[in-house]
Amino acid sequence: DAKTTQPPSMDCAEGRAANLPCNHSTISGNEYVYWYRQIHSQGPQYIIHGLKNNETNEMASLIITEDRKSSTLILPHATLRDTAVYYCIVRAPLYNQGGKLIFGQGTELSVKP
Amino acid sequence: SAVISQKPSRDICQRGTSLTIQCQVDSQVTMMFWYRQQPGQSLTLIATANQGSEATYESGFVIDKFPISRPNLTFSTLTVSNMSPEDSSIYLCSVRVAGSTDTQYFGPGTRLTVL
Numbered sequence: 001d002a003k004t005t006q007p008p009s010m011d012c013a014e015g016r017a018a019n020l021p022c023n024h025s026t027i028s029g030n031e032y033v034y035w036y037r038q039i040h041s042q043g044p045q046y047i048i049h050g051l052k053n054n055e056t057n058e059m060a061s062l063i064i065t066e067d068r069k070s071s072t073l074i075l076p077h078a079t080l081r082d083t084a085v086y087y088c089i090v091r092a093p094l095y096n097q098g099g100k101l102i103f104g105q106g107t108e109l110s111v112k113p
Numbered sequence: 114s115a116v117i118s119q120k121p122s123r124d125i126c127q128r129g130t131s132l133t134i135q136c137q138v139d140s141q142v143t144m145m146f147w148y149r150q151q152p153g154q155s156l157t158l159i160a161t162a163n164q165g166s167e168a169t170y171e172s173g174f175v176i177d178k179f180p181i182s183r184p185n186l187t188f189s190t191l192t193v194s195n196m197s198p199e200d201s202s203i204y205l206c207s208v209r210v211a212g213s214t215d216t217q218y219f220g221p222g223t224r225l226t227v228l
Contacts, residue, residue, distance in 0.1 A: 036219075041222075041224075042221060042222070043117075043205050043207075043219035043220050043221050043222050044156065044205075044219045045219070046114075046216050046217070046218060049216070087155070094215060098144060098161060099209075099215065100146070100158060100161070101146075101158070101207075101217055102158060103148075103155045103156040103157070103158075104155060105155050106155060
């Protein structure tokens with residue numbers, strides 16, 4: 001599985017957009033980029049995923065560069081409840097080792113009033 | 114999505130004993146996984162629970178220490194055997210839902226403390 005690199009921590013002001021970067025320079029053409037977050041003492045929560053195109057849902061937007069070597073998760077209007085550890089994961093396709101999710105260290109996002 | 118429950122939610126155990134953690138899902142799933150999260154660390158995949166056959170373990174994890182069962186499509190158990198304080202962790206069940214975009218969901222976790 002391709003490895004990801006994320007900053008260990010970031011701060012964001014409440015109400016502002018939180019932009020969380022992720023580098024995945026060794027990603028293969030058929031590997032997906034997934035984002036999860038883990039609020040303290042809870043199980044990880046799925047946020048969004050994408051392959052090539054930018055994606056948006058009710059929680060966030062995912063911007064993937066054209067060369068797919070990096071991506072950015074955008075929380076458009078961060079709230080205090082968005083304080084969590086955010087994990088960027090490159091997942092192999094299902095036919096490759098069952099598409100296991102392998103977690104890195106993530107980015108600890110602190111949203112401040 | 115899927116609603117995943119785990120029992121117990123937390124436990125305190127004595128070294129040398131064993132604990133079995135249960136994972137129940139509200140819908141049929143294609144795959145079930147068990148993860149461990151040691152204090153202050155990220156999640157580590159222990160194994161993939163296969164229905165009706167032996168689990169597939171990741172490097173560093175063995176069946177004798179972490180026996181896993183999956184008797185049907187919605188239920189699995191993980192046993193932590195012969196526990197030591199180093200086994201103190203959060204153990205998380207995770208599932209991939211059939212018919213979805215193959216998204217994986219996580220249970221609330223079982224917080225285990227070994228004295």
